[in-house]
Amino acid sequence: xxxxxxxxxxxxxxxxxxxxxxxxxxxxxxxxxxxxxxxxxxxxxxxxxxxxxxxxxxxxxxxxxxxxxxxxxxxxxxxxxxxxxxxxxxxxxxxxxxxxxxxxxxxxxxxxxxxxxxxxxxxxxxxxxxxxxxxxxxxxxxxxxxxxxxxxxxxxxxxxxxxxxxxxxxxxxxxxxxxxxxxxxxxxxxxxxxxxxxxxxxxxxxxxxxxxxxxxxxxxxxxxxxxxxxxxxxxxxxxxxxxxxxxxxxxxxxxxxxxxxxxxxxxxxxxxxxxxxxxxxxxxxxxxxxxxxxxxxxxxxxxxxxxxxxxxxxxxxxxxxxxxxxxxxxxxxxxxxxxxxxxxxxxxxxxxxxxxxxxxxxxxxxxxxxxxxxxxxxxxxxxxxxxxxxxxxxxxxxxxxxxxxxxxxxxxxxxxxxxxxxxxxxxxxxxxxxxxx
Numbered sequence: 001x002x003x004x005x006x007x008x009x010x011x012x013x014x015x016x017x018x019x020x021x022x023x024x025x026x027x028x029x030x031x032x033x034x035x036x037x038x039x040x041x042x043x044x045x046x047x048x049x050x051x052x053x054x055x056x057x058x059x060x061x062x063x064x065x066x067x068x069x070x071x072x073x074x075x076x077x078x079x080x081x082x083x084x085x086x087x088x089x090x091x092x093x094x095x096x097x098x099x100x101x102x103x104x105x106x107x108x109x110x111x112x113x114x115x116x117x118x119x120x121x122x123x124x125x126x127x128x129x130x131x132x133x134x135x136x137x138x139x140x141x142x143x144x145x146x147x148x149x150x151x152x153x154x155x156x157x158x159x160x161x162x163x164x165x166x167x168x169x170x171x172x173x174x175x176x177x178x179x180x181x182x183x184x185x186x187x188x189x190x191x192x193x194x195x196x197x198x199x200x201x202x203x204x205x206x207x208x209x210x211x212x213x214x215x216x217x218x219x220x221x222x223x224x225x226x227x228x229x230x231x232x233x234x235x236x237x238x239x240x241x242x243x244x245x246x247x248x249x250x251x252x253x254x255x256x257x258x259x260x261x262x263x264x265x266x267x268x269x270x271x272x273x274x275x276x277x278x279x280x281x282x283x284x285x286x287x288x289x290x291x292x293x294x295x296x297x298x299x300x301x302x303x304x305x306x307x308x309x310x311x312x313x314x315x316x317x318x319x320x321x322x323x324x325x326x327x328x329x330x331x332x333x334x335x336x337x338x339x340x341x342x343x344x345x346x347x348x349x350x351x352x353x354x355x356x357x358x359x360x361x362x363x364x365x366x367x368x369x370x371x372x373x374x375x376x377x378x379x380x381x382x383x384x385x386x387x388x389x390x391x392x393x394x395x396x397x398x399x400x401x402x403x404x405x406x407x408x409x410x411x412x413x414x415x416x417x418x419x420x421x422x423x424x425x426x427x428x429x430x431x432x433x434x435x436x437x
Contacts, residue, residue, distance in 0.1 A: 025049040027221075029075070037062055044068070049221050051075040053099070061086055061100075066112070069093050073221050077101040077123065084108075085124070089115050097121040097208065097223055101147065109134050116140065120207060121223050121239075123147040125173065133157045133179065138166040144193070144207055145171045145239065147225065149247070156181025167192045170241070171225075175249040175271070182255035183248070183277075189260050194244045197266035197290075206238040245269040249295065253277060257296075259284045271295040273319065281320075283308045293317040300324060305349075310335050321345045328358045 029051045036059030058080040066086030077099045084107040095116045101123045108131040119140050125147040132155040158181045170193050208223045222238045244267045253275040262284025277299040286308025297319040304327035318338050326348025340353050350358040
């Protein structure tokens with residue numbers, strides 16, 4: 001029998017399957033399956049895709065799943081798995097995507113994942129992992145997405161060196177952990193994939209599109225990510241290749257923001273909020289031409305808001321609140337569209353939109369608008385989309401608004417974002433008393 005796929009199983013328990021001698025693609029996601037993964041799954045010698053996401057499965061993840069040489073996609077996110085991540089990943093495997101987000105896994109990241117040279121997406125967010133920053137993942141030449149949010153990672157990342165490049169990384173989410181120390185300029189120097197991205201003129205492209213394994217063409221699985229915003233979990237059905245994100249929010253980082261961050265001229269979302277960063281806002285951030293969301297709130301930043309930030313023509317979400325900034329708020333370009341909330345909690349700031357006027361009235365009034373009505377209409381439409389994506393975590397709505405705005409309201413956008421039907425509330429108390437979702 002040439003049994004190649006299981007698209008959906010109707011029933012409560014995951015059935016016992018004879019998986020021997022079949023190039024198998026298993027899709028049983030988004031059901032109400034309970035119980036454990038049957039041990040018979042280890043009988044398969046040619047399992048290519050295993051997607052059991054968004055069920056109620058539990059128990060320990062069978063260690064054999066890390067030892068399948070043909071396995072390209074392992075998606076077990078949003079279940080109740082416990083224990084440790086399978087520790088054995090052999091050299092020469094073709095694992096491309098590993099998504100274990102939203103379980104109850106513990107322990108550290110197995111070092112054997114460094115053998116997975118084809119790995120593009122690693123999402124371990126929303127678990128109970130305890131580890132230091134996995135520098136060695138920088139050995140992976142094709143790693144595009146790294147999500148470690150909402151775990152118990154700790155220690156610093158300042159001892160970064162050229163051995164670990166992360167040169168292909170486009171999305172990194174370290175938010176809601178316990179990282180400390182300074183931000184390493186070397187780390188941002190190595191984010192080469194976040195610079196000078198060329199957009200696909202023929203239409204949107206997604207991570208994992210038409211992926212060819214050594215033995216099979218894999219067209220049935222699309223990488224996705226789950227983002228928590230204002231207590232709601234939102235699911236991005238596909239990950240656009242132009243979506244670039246750095247989210248280091250809700251940690252204990254200290255020291256200045258490195259000037260090297262400004263080199264990332266294709267970055268769309270930058271979130272350093274809720275840390276203990278000090279010093280001035282680097283003027284180099286004004287060179288980040290693609291930036292749409294900048295959140296530096298709840299730090300200890302000081303000095304003036306650089307006028308160079310007004311050069312960011314796509315910047316639509318700005319939060320500099322709860323810092324020690326001072327002086328007049330720049331009044332140029334589209335800066336007058338930001339509300340009071342963007343600047344609250346900085347007693348030294350003055351000028352529009354704050355009610356506090358500057359001593360010489362510089363910057364206290366909003367300049368007259370010269371924007372044509374048709375442009376205002378497009379801008380309003382742009383922000384009606386991007387507003388849904390703004391929060392303490394990853395801000396994917398901004399990039400969706402950008403694509404919508406620049407591609408002429410494509411139909412695919414309307415289908416790309418949907419609310420995750422399984423909202424999982426994972427609340428912990430951070431060491432400093434912060435609420436963790």
